[in-house]
Amino acid sequence: MRFIFCFILSLLSVTTFSQEVRYFSERFQTQRGVKTGFERRYFLEENKVRTEDYEYDTLKQKSFITGTTSLDEADDYLWYVRVQADHLVEPYFSNLKARVHTFTKAGQPSSDIVANGTRVLYAQLWNSDNKPYLVKGTGNSSYWNKDSTENSHYFYKDSLLVSAFTYRPAQKDSIFIKLDQRAEPKIGIQAFVQKLASTIPYPENELYADVQATIYIQFTVDEAGHLGEFKALNSSYDGFNKAVLQKLEASTAWNPALVNSRKVKTRYAIPVTFQIMDEPAKPAKKKSRR
Numbered sequence: 001m002r003f004i005f006c007f008i009l010s011l012l013s014v015t016t017f018s019q020e021v022r023y024f025s026e027r028f029q030t031q032r033g034v035k036t037g038f039e040r041r042y043f044l045e046e047n048k049v050r051t052e053d054y055e056y057d058t059l060k061q062k063s064f065i066t067g068t069t070s071l072d073e074a075d076d077y078l079w080y081v082r083v084q085a086d087h088l089v090e091p092y093f094s095n096l097k098a099r100v101h102t103f104t105k106a107g108q109p110s111s112d113i114v115a116n117g118t119r120v121l122y123a124q125l126w127n128s129d130n131k132p133y134l135v136k137g138t139g140n141s142s143y144w145n146k147d148s149t150e151n152s153h154y155f156y157k158d159s160l161l162v163s164a165f166t167y168r169p170a171q172k173d174s175i176f177i178k179l180d181q182r183a184e185p186k187i188g189i190q191a192f193v194q195k196l197a198s199t200i201p202y203p204e205n206e207l208y209a210d211v212q213a214t215i216y217i218q219f220t221v222d223e224a225g226h227l228g229e230f231k232a233l234n235s236s237y238d239g240f241n242k243a244v245l246q247k248l249e250a251s252t253a254w255n256p257a258l259v260n261s262r263k264v265k266t267r268y269a270i271p272v273t274f275q276i277m278d279e280p281a282k283p284a285k286k287k288s289r290r
Contacts, residue, residue, distance in 0.1 A: 019041065019042065019043055019044075020041070020042045020071065021039060021040070021041050021042070022039075022040050022042070022071070022075075023035050023036040023038060023039055023040075024036060024038040024039075024040060025038065025214050025216070025271070026038060026216070026233070027082070028040060028053060028075075028078070028079070028082075029079060029216075029271060030214050030271050030273070031075065032214065037055060037056040038053070038054075038055055039053070039054045039057075040052070040053050040054075040075075041054070042071055042074070044069050046069075047066060047067065047068070047069065048064060048065065048066045048069070049064075049065045049068060049069060049070075049071065049074040050062075050063070050064050050065075051063045051065070051074060051078070058105055058107075059103060059107070060102060060103055060105075061100065061101065061102045061103065062100075062101045062103075063078055063098055063099070063100045063101070064098065064099045064100075065077055065078070065096060065097070065098045066096070066097045066098070067095040067096040067097055068092070068095070068096060073090075073092060073096070076088070076090060077090075077093060077096050077098060077115075078098070078100070080093065080118070081098055081100060081113065081115045081120055084120055084161075085182060086182065087182070087184075087189055087190075089118055093117055093118055094117045094118075095117075096115075096117065097114075097115060097116050097117075098113075098114070098115040099112075099113070099114055099115075100112075100113040100114075100115070101113075104130075108126065108130045109124075109126050109130070110125070110126055111124070111125050111126070112124045112125075114159075120160075120161075121137070121159040121160065122134065122137070122156055122159050122160070122161065123137075123159060125139070125141065125156070127141060128143075134156060134159070136158075137156065137157065137158045137159030137160070138156060138157050138158065139156050140153065140154060140155045140156065141153075141154050142154070149168060149169075149170060150166045150167070150168050150175075151166065151167045151168075151169070152164070152165070152166040152167075152177070153165055153166075153167070154177075154178075161178055162178070163178050164176070164177035164178035165177055165178070166267075173265060174264075174265065175220065175265050175266060175267050176257060176259055176264040176265065176266050177266075177267075178259070179257045179258065179259055179264070179266060180258050180259050180260065180261075181257060181258040182257055182266070183221035183225070183254050183255065183256050183257040183266050183268060184254055184255050185251075185254050185255075186252070186253075186254065186255060193270065196244075196247055196248070196270075196272070197272065199247060200243050200244060200247055200272070201243060202243075202274060202276075203239035203240060203242070203243050203274075205239050206237075206239045206240060206274065207276065210276060211237075211239075211274075212273075212274055212275050212276055213234070213237050213240055213273075213274055214271050214272070214273040214274075215232065215233070215234045215237050215240045215241055215244065215271070215272055215274070216232075216233040216234060216269050216270070216271050216272075217230060217231070217232055217233070217241070217244050217245065217248060217269065217270055217272065218230070218231045218232075218233055218267065218268070218269040219231065219248065219267070219268055219269075220265055220266065220267050220268070221254050221256060221257065221265065221266055221267075221268055222256065222265045223256055223263040223264060223265055224253065224256065224263075225253035225254040225255055225256045226253050227248065227249075227251050227253075227254065230245055230248060230249060232244075232245065233269065240272070240274050244272050
């Protein structure tokens with residue numbers, strides 16, 4: 001009886017150790033230190049990480065990442081698979097593989113994605129009627145946004161996303177989603193973000209109230225590289241939003257995005273985290289010997 005009890009206790013201990021929960025900002029882009037409506041659960045299985053993503057308690061994604069047991073590496077890889085931006089690529093991605101299943105709010109399948117290193121394939125996609133529409137990896141889809149101001153189109157061939165753009169009838173323009181080269185600041189995105197962060201003052205009201213947050217600012221970069229159509233995606237943080245918007249609106253032109261060597265308009269969103277750091281404690285003064 002003692003042997004059976006010890007075995008069960010050991011098994012329970014392993015299971016508990018293998019599960020962890022993290023909370024994120026919207027779209028699971030940035031990890032948050034407080035509980036949010038975007039919860040990711042992790043399960044470690046030898047050389048594999050299995051994750052389940054919940055949006056306000058609704059399961060939206062199941063993922064299986066092989067080649068690592070690091071939760072940070074799994075998070076970075078899943079974000080890359082989602083947006084497929086070159087500047088997100090890490091050296092260790094070459095050792096990783098993933099299978100990602102996404103679901104609608106009703107629990108119906110939405111997509112089945114296979115990733116190997118930086119190569120992302122769409123095994124199958126389902127439309128709003130819950131019908132698969134890729135035939136041997138080829139097909140297309142389109143949909144309108146909620147207020148019918150934007151019509152997005154996606155084209156797939158051999159399980160690859162080959163073209164994607166959003167047409168806006170009122171503006172009579174297109175915003176490209178699938179790019180050969182992303183729009184980028186002339187000094188590089190990392191240097192731009194660091195410079196932006198170092199020049200934005202912490203809003204006084206939020207500082208005194210000890211408020212911390214990660215906000216997202218969306219904007220377009222047109223064919224000439226000019227930034228415009230700024231939009232704060234977090235409406236509840238006016239002080240933070242104004243501080244970032246003032247700096248972004250004064251930014252110089254970027255290098256525009258390219259599709260087939262042609263300059264195109266695209267849309268960008270950057271996260272900015274406001275965090276109050278504790279000042280390092282000053283060393284105590286040594287008493288002079290008398």
